[in-house]
Amino acid sequence: MFTGETRERTRAALVSAAHADPDISGAAHLGSAAVSHLDAWSDVDLALCVSPQAQMNEVLASWTERLYRVHEAVTHFDVHRGEILYRVFLLRNTLQVDLSFWPANEFRAVGPKFKLIFGTANGPRISPGVSASELVGMAWLYALHVRSSIARSRFLQAEYMLSGMKSQTIALACLRHRLNAVQGRGFDDLPDDQKQEFIKCCPSSLSAAELQRAFQITMRRLLAEIRDADETLATKIEPTLAAIAQLGNLSSPGEPG
Numbered sequence: 001m002f003t004g005e006t007r008e009r010t011r012a013a014l015v016s017a018a019h020a021d022p023d024i025s026g027a028a029h030l031g032s033a034a035v036s037h038l039d040a041w042s043d044v045d046l047a048l049c050v051s052p053q054a055q056m057n058e059v060l061a062s063w064t065e066r067l068y069r070v071h072e073a074v075t076h077f078d079v080h081r082g083e084i085l086y087r088v089f090l091l092r093n094t095l096q097v098d099l100s101f102w103p104a105n106e107f108r109a110v111g112p113k114f115k116l117i118f119g120t121a122n123g124p125r126i127s128p129g130v131s132a133s134e135l136v137g138m139a140w141l142y143a144l145h146v147r148s149s150i151a152r153s154r155f156l157q158a159e160y161m162l163s164g165m166k167s168q169t170i171a172l173a174c175l176r177h178r179l180n181a182v183q184g185r186g187f188d189d190l191p192d193d194q195k196q197e198f199i200k201c202c203p204s205s206l207s208a209a210e211l212q213r214a215f216q217i218t219m220r221r222l223l224a225e226i227r228d229a230d231e232t233l234a235t236k237i238e239p240t241l242a243a244i245a246q247l248g249n250l251s252s253p254g255e256p257g
Helices: 004-020 031-035 056-070 132-151 155-176 192-199 208-229 231-244
Strands: 024-030 044-050 073-081 084-091 096-103 114-118
Touching: 004 024, 004 044, 004 096, 004 114, 024 031, 031 044, 031 114, 044 056, 056 073, 056 084, 056 096, 132 155, 132 208, 132 231, 155 192, 155 208, 208 231
Parallel strands: 044 096
Antiparallel strands: 024 044, 024 114, 073 084, 084 096
16 A cells, blocks of 8 residues: 555656656646645646657657556556547556646646646646536436336446436536536535435435435435526426436336337
8 A cells, every 4th residue: 555655756756757758848747736635545647748759659658668667557547638648557556646648739737736847838728617517418318217227127227327317416516516526526525414415315225116215316406406507497307307207107118228
């Protein structure tokens, strides 16, 4: 298990290596280090600006080899965001190290968690946050699949879909309270009374009755959040969503869809 001290030694070694690498023209802290919110469980998240004359594939290969040889990585995977590649490493000591490789013309802040270490960043281009309309749309889509999964007695799938619906609904509450709605980061910062209401949305078992109970409570919470976000939409959609949460009138489920 890593400690805060070993994590910071790893971070310092990577920053030093970036300074020394002629193919890297800039670097920045991302994540919690960029806003001085580190705790015992924080990871290492660095953005590396690849020099225009460097070959991206060669830079990736060199840094990947370094992580395995020097820092005892055991595996990694990639996440692509346009021309930017995020390579996420898992070290033997359980530390997560995120290295993102940015073309020089893209190296910039795209959110509040960007702290330049060296080099020159382009002007910030803050990505739009998640929208209420997207959260609402995903929530009712999950709700449809909760209904059909319960009706088909596919209770593990129903719980999965219900969890997705609940997450979208809590994210709507985060937007209402001006909290981070992405990846659950603001969920625990909601007021205690709100959190207690959302706890009721969690099923205590995978029985049809318990899943249905949790589904109906989650639907009520979703409708309340929609009313707060868009009263016109709430008036239009509420009868249909209320009907989705009622399973008593379902006929034979038929073929999966």
